[in-house]
Amino acid sequence: MGKEKVLVTSALPYANGKIHLGHLSGAYLPADIYVRYKRLNGDDIIYICGSDEHGVPITITADKEKVSPKEIIDRYHELNKLAFEKFGMSFDIYSRTSLPIHHQTAQDFFKCFYDQGLLVEKKSLQFYDEKAKMFLPDRYVEGTCPRCGNEEARSDECEKCGSLYDPSELKNPKSKITGETPVLKETSHYFFPLGKYQERLEKYINEMSDKYGWKENVLQYCKGWFNDGLKDRAVTRDLDWGVKVPLDNVQNKVLYVWFEAVLGYISATKELSNLKGNPDLWKKYWQDEKTKYIAFIGKDNIVFHTIIFPAMLMAWNDVNQDKFVLPQNVPANEFLNFEGKKFSKSRGWGIDVDEFLELFPADLLRYTLAANLPENKDTDFYWKEFQARTNGELADILGNFINRTLTFTFKHFEGKVPPRNQLDKIDEEMLKYIEEAPQKISSLLEKFKIKDAVFEMLNVARAGNKYFNDSEPWKTSKSNKDKCSTTLNICLNTIFTLAEIFEPVIPFTSKKIFAMLNANPVEWKNSGKTNLEVGHQLNEPQILFNKIEDKVIEQEINKLSKAEEEPKEIIEQISIDDFKKVKLRVAQIISAENVKKSDKLLKLQIDLGEEKRQLVAGIAKSYSPEELIGKKILVVANLKPAKLFGIESQGMVLALDTSEEGKVKLIEIDQSIELGKTAK
Incomplete structure (x- = not known):
C-alpha cells in the first residue's frame, strides 16, 4: 500500500466535566492507536481534537457554581487537555470552539447556507421554563414518549425506540433544570x-461502506434514521452563550451546538496551520480529494458524523469551488461500562482519567482498554481484569520475555548483540513469524479491528517466550555457544519488533524498550526484519511492569461498595415562611380509575369537604383503584393545576417511598378526622 494522506478527528469532549474511562474507549484511544500506527507507517497524517464549549450544559454548570461560562470552559479544557497528555494522546492540536477562528468558521458556513437560500425561517413551539426564564434544549426536557411510553424521552426524540416527534406530542413534560412543567412558547428559528x-446521503454511505467496510452498528443506526425520513433541523437557538447568528436583524440567538461543534474539526485544523506558519495548510487535508478522512466517535455521536456533518459539507460543496472531503469511514464504538453499570458522576460510580493516572501508569490502562474495546458491543472495565492483564499479560508475558533476554545477553555476551550462526528449523520459523507479524497486525489496524490487533501483538511476545524456552539458552550457553548466540540474536530482534508494534498501544513502555535496545523505531514495514547489528551495544535492562497487589485492587473495589450504598439525601432548607405557603388538607378518595396508556398513573376524584377535585397520582403500581375508595389522605391543596397525559390534576397526594422500586405508601388519615382539616 502506498503512502496515504490521512485526516483523523475524535469527537470533541464537552467542557463541563472531566473525561472518564468510557470516553477513552469510545472516541480517543482507538483513534490514537490508529494514528500512531499510521505515523510509523510513514503516512502523512494529522490528528485533530479539542473542547466543545458551547450550549446550555455549560451555562447550567456556571449558574450552579455562580461563575461565568468562560470560567467553566477554561477549567475543564485545561483539566481534560492535561489528562489526555498524561494518557499519551498524540493530538496534533487540541483546540477550543470558543476561539474566534472557530466562531468565524461556523458563521461562514451559516452565511453560505443563508445566502444560497437554503435555510428556512420557521416559527415553532418550543418548551419554555417559566421559572428559569429560558427556552429548553431537547436534552433538558424529559417526558413520556408518545410512541413507546418510555418515561425518560427527550422533547423531540426517544432514545429507547428511536422515534422522532413534535415537542407538543411529548406527554408529561418536565424541565430537568427546575422540575417544573414547561409551557410551549412560540419562537422563530432557521432550519437546515x-x-x-437523504437520497445523496444514502448513496454516499452505501458507497463508502461497500468500498471501505463500515461497521454494522453504524450502518444500522443510519438505516433507522433513513427509515424514519430525515426532517428539517433548527440551526439556531435562543441562548446567550455560543456562536452568534451572523445576521443584523437577529438578536439573542446563537448557532445550535450540533451545527457548529462539528465544524470545530475544520477550525482546529486552521488554527494548527496558523501555528505552523502556513495558513493554507489546512486545505491540504480538508479540500484534497485524495485525503482519507476518518472520524472516530462513540455511538451516541453517529448521526452527527454520518448524516448531519456530511450533509453540511455537501451543502457547502454545492456552491463553492473549494470542496471539502467527507468521512471515508466512521468507526464508532459502543459504550464501556464500569463494573457492570453505566458510569454515573452523581452516584460516584466510575473513575475519571486523571484520578486513575494518579494510581497507575498510563500504559497499563491503555493496554487493558485496548484489549477490551467495545468495538461491536458494550463491554465493561473490571478492576480484577485490569489486575489480571497487567500481571498475567504485560508483566508475565511481555515484560518477562524482554527482561530474561536482555539479562541473559549481559551475562553471557557483555550486553552486545551476538552473531547469528547456522539456523535450525526452530530459528527459521521464529524469524518468519516475526517478519510476518507486523503485516498481519497492520491489516487489522487498517480495518479498525484494534482489539484483534492487540491480541496478535501479545502473541508475538508469547511466541518469543516459547522460542526462548524451546531453545534452552541456559543449556546451550555451556554446551553450544554458537547456538546460544543465535537464539539471543533472534530474541533481541524479536524485542525490537515488539517495541515497534506495541508503540501505538503502550508508547511510554515502547520508548523504554527502545532505550534498553539503544535503538530507534523504523518504518513499520521493516519492523519484523533484522534491525540490530551484530556487536551493537545494549543498555542495562529495567523492570518494565510492576505487578499490582491484591490489596491495591481491593481498596478500589471497596470504594465502589460505598458508592453502591444508598446516598444520603441532601435536604435543601427552607424558611418557615416558605413552609406556610404549602396548604395540606385532609381529603377522601371517592373514585379512582386507571389512566389509559400509563402503568403508573391513576385518576382520582377527592372530597375536600367544601369542594371536590380531580387529581392524577403516580400510585398505580402500589394500589388498585378499588382499594383506594374511601381512604382519607393528605393532599397539597394549593398546587398549581398541571396536565398529566392530557388530564388536569388539581393538587398532589402525599406518599412515602418504599424500599421496593416504583412503589409508594399513601399517608393515610384516621377516619374520624373531618374532611378539609389543615395539617400543621
Missing part, C-alpha cells in the same frame, strides 16, 4: 433542510 439530502 436535512431531508433534501
